[in-house]
Structure formats: structure tokens, C-alpha cells
Amino acid sequence: MESAINVLVSQFKKYAGSDGSSDTLSRDEFRKLVTSELSNLVKNAGDLATTDHLMSSLDKNNDGELNFLEFWQLIGHLASKHGGFSQ
Secondary structure: EEEEHHHHHHHHHHHHHHHHOEEOOOOOHHHHHHHOOOOOOOOOOOOOHHHHHHHHHOOOOOOOOOOOOHHHHHHHHHHHHHOOOOO
């Protein structure tokens, strides 16, 4: 599990860091991450409206960016769904 966490953190920082700050994902960074890394788990990942809606639903503090904890909610949801756990 430690290696899985390391991969999640490093991928978050990789995408978040493309605009200079590795602490948050901008809308564009989030879209790139979802389409490149989660396209098999997020339905219609390549659709702009889908990723915009998804980001808005995760952005709890409404600052237009996702911090790691906000992003982590998506990972938990996808892992639960993929694993067949009830929501």
C-alpha cells in the first residue's frame, strides 16, 4: 500500500506542478490528470463538461482548485466503485 500512496502523491504533484504550484490542481491540470491517468475509471473522461462537473463537485472550498485532500475524495470513490464496495 505504501507504494500505491507514493504513486498517487507523485502523480498529483506531477500534474499540479505544471503551473508552478505542486500543492493544488487547476482546472486544466485536473482535466489532464483525469484524461491521462483515470480514463478507464471516469466515464466520459475526455468530455470537458464531465471533468468540469467532477472538479466542481470535489472543490469543497470553491477556490477553483483542488488540494490533495479534495482530490483524495475522488480516489476513494473510484477505488470503492472499482472494488465493488457499496457506497
